[in-house]
Amino acid sequence: MSPPNSETAESPSHISPMLRLPPEIIKTIVDQVPNSTIKNLRLTCRFYLETVALRLDRVFISANPRNVEVFTAIANHDAFRAKITEIIWDDALLYVRPVPRSAVEAYYGSDDDYQDYAEESDDECDKNGINWRGNVPGWFRKACRDNVFFLKEKRDKYLNRPDLVARAQQACEQMPMEEAWAYYQQLVQQQRDILDSNAHIIALEKHIGSFLALQRIVITPAAHGWIYNPLYETPMIRSFPRGFNYYIPRTWPVHDRSMPECDDWNEDGSDWQGFRTVTRVLAEGRDFGRVVDLRIDVHELEMGLNSRVFEKENRTLSDFEAVLARPDFAHLQLDLMVDPHYTQADVFRSGLLKRALARASCGQGLKSLSLRTNIDMYTTIDECDWYVPLTTIFTPTSYSRLQHFGLARFYVEQDDLLALLASMPKTLRSVELSMLEFMGEKDSYRTLLWGIRDTLGWKEREPRPTLVVSTDLSNPKPGQALWLEHELYSFLYENGSNPFGNDPATRGPSAIRFGFGWEKDCFNPYHKRPHVDNYDLADLGYIKGSRPRPVARPTQDLPGPGKSYFTDARYLL
Template sequence: MFSNLQIRPAKPHRRKTSMAARAGVSKRRVSYISTTANDVPSMSLMEDLFGEEFPEAFGGSSGSTKSSKSILDLPPELLAIICEDFSNIDIKRLRLASAYLAKNVDLRIDRVYVSPNRANLQCLRNILDHPRYKYQIAELIWDDAQLDAYPDLDSFKQAVEWDEKVMQRNVERLVRKLGEGEPEADVEMEAFEDEDLFDSSGKLTEMAKDILLRHNSQFAKHVIAKNAISMSIEESYEIYQALYRQEQQIMKQEHDAAALEYTLENCPNLVRVILTSEVWRPWHLQPVYDTPFRRSLPQGFRKPSVWPWLSQRPYDTPARREYREGVMGNYVSDEEGSLPTEFRGYSILLSALATIEDTQVSEFIVYPGQETIGVSHHLFTTPNADFTNTLKMAQHLPLTRLALSINASCAFRTSTTYLRSGQLRTLLASMSHLEHLDLSLNGTERHEETAGAVVRPSLVFPASLLPRLKTFALRNATFPELELVSLISALTSAHHITLDNI
């Protein structure tokens, strides 16, 4: 009866196609999550979890799709605002991310360096050729630390080894200071001598590295890295000789002087000019000024310190002392003459500043760090071309700030001293806009014993200047006590007064 009956599997139940699908509209299932601002995970985590459905998964979303905008769509004006709180290194990294950011995110450059060195001059030229950077420059620094001549390897080695001994003493003090206040470290410190920190070749021992790394400071890492990669004396001497020849050639052709004039003419917002000797000091574990020249040196290069402005050095030779005393013990006898060649930077700066037009320069600073050196006392001892230019600058520029440090070495030997000549007083009297004065005399008539040789403040400071000064600093000077009190009393507008080693 049922011989022809065939049993077939039941057809699967098919869900009827929705009208949305038949209309060509795709619909995704979305889960809505309630959250608060305090427990929201990071954007990258949410994108990994939800993929293309982010941010539709949030309850506050109205179904909008993810935006395709990025930082590359921001205009330069907004990028500049964003970068205001970035460090310089972060800005440099951001510029490396894309060609657009490299073009539209500016470096933060407000200072330029001038010296007879190819790296400094090339960097300066790149900045001044940029359509925007030259308008950011507010400070110009002239590095007056000229390289010393070392005729042979032995003299070079002696200078380098002395610097490295200073560095070693600084590291020894640092390591001991790091252990202060830690009982475990104090016991460890008492167990070894300073010799345990360095081996016979001057390298840090493993013990010293361990103590430095335990504190995990950037400074400690810098000391370790610098110590680890130092090159040989012979290699360093070869590089140094090439740098010295290059510097001598630039000074001979006066390329640095031409670069200075070009900078003054093309930086309309320049405010401050600094003459300094502090770029290459052995006691600075970190540079005071991180110049392009310094950054261009190969890693591990061992460079001896520079002692500019005829300053005394710890490993002086009799010949060098005799030369310094011969130069500083005399004076400029010709009104058309200039300061000794060791003060070449001051002569070039003042020659340019005396004639510059349409400038905003209002601050001139001679910065010797903590040293009792500066521009030669010859400047104020007798009439000379550099004093004439200094006076022209004072009358020509509306200077509101002056910081002046004088190298008074051997000044007592001249028949007319730099304080009694009246030239310094004449200079200060000509500065009608001056409000901030920092004067380091670095020696007075201590070698004179007669009452007539006493230098009084009235020989240095004009009475019209003192009442309008807002800040006043006097360093390394000797005046009669009562007259010093009168001097301070005359500073009726001063907000801050500094007396250092008076």
């Protein structure tokens, strides 16, 4: 009998070449794929189970049994729980149509408001191949229709990016309406059971101390994102059947100009339950003081935490102050819903938010502070009831060691804002000033940038602070904005052009010029394109071109930071 071939024994031909790769190559490959792919890879063989680790640093909790189940399982797993640094509280509750309180409300809130266009056609499916027939409430069918229309609008305008194609395929494979409605009702009943039992709250109270590396808690109503494009793929959302179309939940009240004012702060109820629960659990020390980062994040939707929690003393405010006062507390993001009328300024004038910020980290101040409202920006006059001096909110104590400062959707006096920035410490590394409305007739983003460049002395600092600005699109869309960053660095430190124009006599002083900035979508990382007109977007391959350019003009390659895309004077404001 001949001896075995040692070379063959060590490297049998039937072993996959992937198994022969060095561990560092496997890690590089695995780092490029989503966690769902890693899970499937670990199931293929013992080798990958032992060598490829799950990318697990966050857990989700909400009023859904699947989220509670996975949250609890990870908390009870000795290896997994040690990796968790972040908890996401999904505060979006599935919509349940309320029972009408009167015959009038029943009439105006009935399903008759929503015409079932599919019933008017003899065709079983519409031109997209979707069958809208079925015995479901009109409001549910309308929500599903709106979702598909939202997708179709993007497909009609943009080129076939992989993310758009994938979502369009799900839309074409949409579940029958009656099946989708039946599944939605199951989800609503599960949600009702969790809310009745407080199982999600009990799970947080019981297990938050199990996460040894926990640092951050995010509370958001935006987890579901848009149809087939969630912001977070929570266990609940991952379990949805393919092609499940449904009413996307937000829960927190959406800003409505017809509302006379924000409701008084309510210590009970379902609105902002995540904020009330999380601040209480942290104030009780159930996390053993580990959380040093709290974010109320609406992802630029027109909603936020009810600002009237800071109007007068209440239990939740006391819990919030206790959390901020922790010795090592460092990071706060606060997205607020404010009164749609001038009385919102009275909330800030109460001084309670100012007091909470001043006591942060035992009076040492925060390292990162971002404050945003959902104010609709109207054309202002010299005296505006919306305005409050920034010293009404911020004190030197609250930002004595600040590294990042963000302010969005506020009415500001330019001199007041420059004075605040001038008083900030040398530790400041980054500033975001987005969607601000300037009170003075001669003030604007254009003049603000000149003031920052010429009066703050940032150019002599090392390192130099970076500045980011975003403005609304000309046709505003939730989550989308125009962003400036590299162009601002060029203007402040490298003698670059002002993205808002260099001539003080030109019009549109708070409008970003074509050729500067990028349009981004906080719900979709694939949506990123230069701020140019539609003809250039078509030339650059971002959108479909439908009409010829009216006047031929020379174009250039994409410019470097701070440079214009065009030489044509019509585009240089």
